Structure formats: structure tokens, C-alpha cells
Amino acid sequence: DQQVKQNSPSLSVQEGRISILNCDYTNSMFDYFLWYKKYPAEGPTFLISISSIKDKNEDGRFTVFLNKSAKHLSLHIVPSQPGDSAVYFCAARSGGSNYKLTFGKGTLLTVNP
Amino acid sequence: GAGVSQSPSNKVTEKGKDVELRCDPISGHTALYWYRQSLGQGLEFLIYFQGNSAPDKSGLPSDRFSAERTGGSVSTLTIQRTQQEDSAVYLCASSIDRGTGYTFGSGTRLTVV
Numbered sequence: 001d002q003q004v005k006q007n008s009p010s011l012s013v014q015e016g017r018i019s020i021l022n023c024d025y026t027n028s029m030f031d032y033f034l035w036y037k038k039y040p041a042e043g044p045t046f047l048i049s050i051s052s053i054k055d056k057n058e059d060g061r062f063t064v065f066l067n068k069s070a071k072h073l074s075l076h077i078v079p080s081q082p083g084d085s086a087v088y089f090c091a092a093r094s095g096g097s098n099y100k101l102t103f104g105k106g107t108l109l110t111v112n113p
Numbered sequence: 114g115a116g117v118s119q120s121p122s123n124k125v126t127e128k129g130k131d132v133e134l135r136c137d138p139i140s141g142h143t144a145l146y147w148y149r150q151s152l153g154q155g156l157e158f159l160i161y162f163q164g165n166s167a168p169d170k171s172g173l174p175s176d177r178f179s180a181e182r183t184g185g186s187v188s189t190l191t192i193q194r195t196q197q198e199d200s201a202v203y204l205c206a207s208s209i210d211r212g213t214g215y216t217f218g219s220g221t222r223l224t225v226v
Contacts, residue, residue, distance in 0.1 A: 004155070034214070043117070043204055043217030044156070089155065099144060099163065099208075100172075101215070103156040 003027045004092050006104035014112055019077040021107050023090030026071065030092040034101065035064060035075050038087045047088075048075070080111045115139075117218035119205050125224045126195055134190040134221045138207030145188050146208075146215060147180060151201040159203075162188065195225045 005024045013019045023033075031052040036044035050057040050064045050073065057064050063076045077084055090104040118137040126132050138145050147159040158172040162182040173179070177195075182188040192199055202222050206215035 002155075006155075036217075041219065043206070043219045045217070046214045049214070091156075099146075099161055100158050100169070101156075102158070103148075105153065105155040 002104075003030075004090055004102050004104040006088075006090055006107050008107050009105070010108040010110070012110045012112060013080050015082055016079045019075075019080045019084065019109055019111065021075040021077075021088050021090075021109065023073045023075075023104055024071060025073075025092050027092070027094060027102070028071070029094040030102075032093045033064070033066060033073050034091045034093070035062075036089040036091060036103075037084075038089060038106070044089055077109075080109075082111045082113050085109055085111045117205055117207050117216050119203075119218035119221050121221055122219065123222045123224075125226060128197060128225055129194055131191065131193045132195055132223065134192075134203050134205075134223070136188045136190070136205030136207075136218060138186065138188070138205070139216055140186075142207035142209050142216075143185070144208045145182055146206045147188070147190050148204045148206065149201040150204065150220075151198075156204065159190070192223075195223075197225045199223060200225045 034049040035047040037047045038044040048059050048062050050066050066073045087106040087108050089106045091101040120135045143164045145162045148156040150156050160180045161169040177193045180190045202220040204220045206217045208215050
């Protein structure tokens with residue numbers, strides 16, 4: 001039973017355009033969401049997070065939107081750069097077990113020059 | 114150290130052999146986690162250590178898997194009688210306290226032949 005779903009295994013965009021990565025979750029107990037970025041042969045690195053009390057969090061070119069009623073979040077990257085090409089993982093945490101992250105399967109983003 | 118260090122980076126072992134994977138967390142980080150990523154899958158939680166508390170072993174897939182953390186620092190994940198389905202990238206992460214963002218190591222790629 002996958003509690004965090006990233007339904008697009010891959011996404012390709014042109015440099016300078018917007019990249020939108022989507023994530024859906026089923027567990028209504030999740031109250032904190034994170035995005036991680038992973039390059040080949042490296043561990044995932046934290047990118048941006050959002051608490052369930054917010055619907056938007058912005059950090060430079062990266063913005064995460066949360067729609068609690070739809071149990072959906074998205075990561076927007078504007079403008080996209082070739083160096084953003086990586087696998088992006090959505091992760092969620094519930095307030096009860098606030099240390100264990102549940103990850104999606106990831107989306108491979110390719111930004112073409 | 115500056116980051117989470119894992120060794121070896123790659124390990125090829127024969128089916129039925131035991132393996133030990135090592136994780137050196139960031140100095141001062143009290144929380145340590147093990148995850149694994151099988152091909153085409155998200156990151157799967159294995160085990161969590163927090164200070165001197167009893168570890169949360171709820172993610173270990175079978176009793177062939179065990180982990181320890183000595184002196185609140187270095188951790189070793191041991192897989193006994195390895196099987197081909199154990200092939201995966203094993204990732205270690207640490208955080209300064211539970212519930213905060215993780216820092217991941219680069220992982221150990223385990224291949225069971």
C-alpha cells in the first residue's frame with residue numbers, strides 16, 4: 001500500500017521553463033511534507049518542505065504547494081536549469097511518528113539546454 | 114565529519130553470505146536512520162536509532178536483518194544469509210534530533226549474485 005505516490009516516473013522540460021512535479025498521498029495523518037533531490041551515486045539532499053498548516057512555501061526558484069483537501073502537493077521549479085536534472089522524491093511524515101519519512105518512488109527530471 | 118559517511122560504497126556478495134554495512138553519522142547528530150532503495154522503488158524505511166532509546170526496528174524486512182549503533186555514533190547494518198532480493202542501495206541518514214531534516218550518506222550499493 002503506497003501512501004505517497006509520484007505517478008510520473010519522468011518529466012522532461014526545456015531550460016528556462018517551469019517544471020512541475022506532483023505528489024499524492026493517502027494518509028490523512030501526514031502533517032509535514034518534504035522534497036528531496038538525488039543525483040546518481042549520491043544520497044538524497046533536502047530541498048524544501050512544507051507544514052500542513054501552510055499551503056505554499058517558497059525558496060528561490062523552488063515553490064511547494066500543498067492542497068490538503070485533495071491530498072496533493074507539487075513542486076514548481078522556475079526557471080528550470082540543466083543542473084536541476086535529477087530524481088526528485090516526495091516524502092511525508094505523520095505527527096505521531098515524527099521521525100520516519102515515507103517516500104514516493106521519485107520522478108526523474110531532465111532539463112534540456 | 115562534514116557529512117554522513119557510508120562504507121563500502123559498493124558490495125558484491127554471493128547468495129547466502131553475510132554482509133556488514135557501516136554508517137558514520139554527522140558528529141553530534143543523535144538520530145540515525147537506515148533506508149533502502151530497491152530498483153524502481155522509493156526509499157523504504159528500515160530502522161531508526163535515537164540517542165540511547167530502544168531502536169525502532171519496525172521496517173526491517175526479516176530477521177536476517179539487524180543493526181546496532183555503538184556509543185551513539187557509528188552504526189552497522191548486518192544482513193545474514195543474503196538473498197538476491199536484498200540487492201538494493203542502502204542509505205543511512207542522520208539528524209540532530211528526531212523530526213528534523215535528514216542528511217543522507219551516498220549509500221552502499223549491494224548486489225547479491
